[in-house]
Amino acid sequence: MSTSPLDASVAQGRPITPGSTRPSPATELKAIALEQFALVGFGATSLQAIADTAGYSKSSVLYHFASKEALLEAVLGPAIDRLGRVLAAFTPAGDARMDRDAFVEAFVDFLLEHRLEVHIFINQGQSMRGTPVIDRANELIAELTASLFAADSTTQERIRFGVALGGAAYTLVAGMTFAGDALGPPDEIRFALIQVVSELLSPAPLPRLAETGDADSATG
Amino acid sequence: MSTSPLDASVAQGRPITPGSTRPSPATELKAIALEQFALVGFGATSLQAIADTAGYSKSSVLYHFASKEALLEAVLGPAIDRLGRVLAAFTPAGDARMDRDAFVEAFVDFLLEHRLEVHIFINQGQSMRGTPVIDRANELIAELTASLFAADSTTQERIRFGVALGGAAYTLVAGMTFAGDALGPPDEIRFALIQVVSELLSPAPLPRLAETGDADSATG
DNA sequence: ACAGTATCTGACCGATCGGTCAGATACTGT
DNA sequence: ACAGTATCTGACCGATCGGTCAGATACTGT
Incomplete structure (x- = not known):
């Protein structure tokens, strides 16, 4: 169980595996958002979907980026x-x-x-x-x-x-x-x-x- | 008031001005949906927005097209x-x-x-x-x-x-x-x-x- | 050990989503 | 005149939207 690297480590908010330094949450969220915005469009991408993909809560996304539009800007x-x-x-x-x-x-x-x-x-x-x-x-x-x-x-x-x-x-x-x-x-x-x-x-x-x-x- | 041709006539569902035969509601809705889908994307276009633009209720849109996806097909x-x-x-x-x-x-x-x-x-x-x-x-x-x-x-x-x-x-x-x-x-x-x-x-x-x-x- | 801060989360908000349904209204053929 | 049908609508449904907030937890420097 928990084969995905996103599961156990990132769910706590910080990298656990010391060898491969995981990118910062903000960086990871931006990468996921970029892909989703391009694939299904900005209006059709929900913050919840981004959060789910990254393994965070929607609140966490909004902690790192003040709003959906701020995320787009970033x-x-x-x-x-x-x-x-x-x-x-x-x-x-x-x-x-x-x-x-x-x-x-x-x-x-x-x-x-x-x-x-x-x-x-x-x-x-x-x-x-x-x-x-x-x-x-x-x-x-x-x-x-x-x-x-x-x-x-x-x-x-x-x-x-x-x-x-x-x-x-x-x-x-x-x-x-x-x-x-x-x-x-x-x-x-x-x-x-x-x-x-x-x-x-x-x-x-x-x-x-x-x-x-x-x-x-x-x-x- | 009511300068827009959409206002009084179409709100009742049928053309009133006898001279210019208005296109059928389904045709009009398809034209508006086409524009919106292309402009802001299918996922980001709401049936309500389409209905408002056409001067119909959302229920009317769903009377002519069984679902949002059926509208896309049409x-x-x-x-x-x-x-x-x-x-x-x-x-x-x-x-x-x-x-x-x-x-x-x-x-x-x-x-x-x-x-x-x-x-x-x-x-x-x-x-x-x-x-x-x-x-x-x-x-x-x-x-x-x-x-x-x-x-x-x-x-x-x-x-x-x-x-x-x-x-x-x-x-x-x-x-x-x-x-x-x-x-x-x-x-x-x-x-x-x-x-x-x-x-x-x-x-x-x-x-x-x-x-x-x-x-x-x-x-x- | 402790205080301060950074980070994350669930509960919650009003608004809007696609869709259902009963009923009102307009039009039709007879 | 009347019955049948086509069309349109408001009220309503559960789900989800972006966003707020208080509080839990983890990390930091001292």
Whole structure:
């Protein structure tokens, strides 16, 4: 009995096994909340469900986070901070198109690291307007759009940008989280994403794609 | 007072103004439910909210639809039927790649017509497994994947397919529904989508744009 | 040993959830 | 005019929602 590591140890609120230092309750709760918010949505996730999964009481969740919305802030905040930093590094002043290739790489790495957070505010951002952390994310997306495209951008360009953003977010969550590793090895996923996002953000197909060949796709 | 057409007329359950024949209550409820399910999610949408928006009581909603899940079935069913027909027309037997350009056009038209439904089962399909209508949609997506790609498809191809599917669904909802007409005129959107989806589903960039003799390493 | 603090919990709150049901009302064909 | 049916509603149900609070327990520095 009590095969689950969550049962006996965490139920008391502190790690018992001295060897593997269990993450703090707040960290654990944030991780569970992140997954649930992305999977079933913020509105459809109950604090009770989060507490049950973590092995705590609902009161404990509300001890660590003042409210459900505060928990959302804590969950999304770091990812949005990081997005802000990625954007700031590539839009220093008025000069928008600095080093687009490097930007795409940094952006894809951001997506890979924070795919669940991105999925949340991509797919639920519109219905959560008013929540500070969501508004901040929406502002950053608007900033990103503005820095990538001039004011006279075409429908074509806007569509390609939207497809790149939403497509990457969807693929990462649906493919990596839900479908397991059916999508491919992580390094291949990263390479393919960088390529397809670059392609989508460029007015024409990548110019130097000609001789790249396979790169490292054969190395498993 | 009572400027809203919903107020006086529908509150009694039947259209009063004889000129403009109001849609049936069931149709109206489905339209409102569709929007809410897509906007805030199925789990976060209450029957009361749907009823209030339509100007009916919650009991009336449950008179027309036996349950919340039955309402979801009624909302998504037609779109999934249509998707099934689109797929059936282009995968008659084992021959998968019939006329890919025509298929992409039909598929994009399907996306344009049922963007909210697609958004629902793209973004909430994983958390609604077990619901018959959602399972049916997931099967169709799997069938689509199988008909587009051989069993030995590369990571690159799978990523591109996912980006096309998720990206188109996201762009149509976020761009057209939430951002109004900021994306562009409908015919331009359609044209741009057909082009970008075609490009993503092709193993190599569009042949006309560059003379890259590479063919992307996928053609093995 | 002891006081102070951090953490966790059950009991409880009003509000809302999906759903049931009896009855009121409107429409129908005769 | 009348019976039958379709439609709509309020009252009500148990369950669950996010959140509060007093008190139990564990840990801390002294």
